[in-house]
Amino acid sequence: MKKMYLSLLVLLAVLWISACGGSTKGVINAENNKVEKNETLKAGEFYQYEIVIEDKMNAISVEGEWRVLDGGDRKANVFVMDEENFLKFDKGEQFKNYYSSGEKITDNFKIRLVGKYKTAKTLYYLIFDNPSEEDDKKVEFKLLMDYEWGEGTR
Structure with a gap:
């Protein structure tokens, strides 16, 4: 009975997490500073990609290029x-950003x-909505992240 209850809880947790609006499917960081990907954005949802800045990184720039290949108005x-x-x-609250494309088919930053x-x-x-x-x-x-490696605690 305990195993069945635990299995049910795990299943509910997985379903709850998968129902959230966005998903993280990748990371760009010091070890992996160049990325090329294709992703599918489900209707009304967003995709998030983490950009990780280590404490030893200085003069950090992130360069990106993107385009919508297929789907509806492609925006x-x-x-x-x-x-x-x-x-x-x-x-769904007001937020600030470092880059905002507006509704577009393609852009770079x-x-x-x-x-x-x-x-x-x-x-x-990096959010694709x-x-x-x-x-x-x-x-x-x-995506390409360029940086200088300086002094830090690690």
Whole structure:
């Protein structure tokens, strides 16, 4: 009986997590600073990609290029934001960003980011938001993070 109850709880947790609006499917960081991917954005949902800034990283720039390959009007909203503003975005609250595309089919950007903490990692998020409630969209993107390795605690 306990095993069945535990299995049911695990199943419910998995279903609850998978029903959330977005998903993280990748990370760009010091070890993996160049990314090329294709992803499918489900109708009305968003995709998040973590940008991890280590405490030893300085003069950080992130360059990106993206386009919607297929799906409805082929438009998406793309943002780069810090962790605090991502939490606001996820709750549907007002948020600030370092890059905002507006609804477009394709765009590119180059932004400077800073490590906010000298003893820990700083997280930023690249967000692809599908404004369509009806059409899934296929997105292609490339990211390159350039930085200098300086002194830190690690």
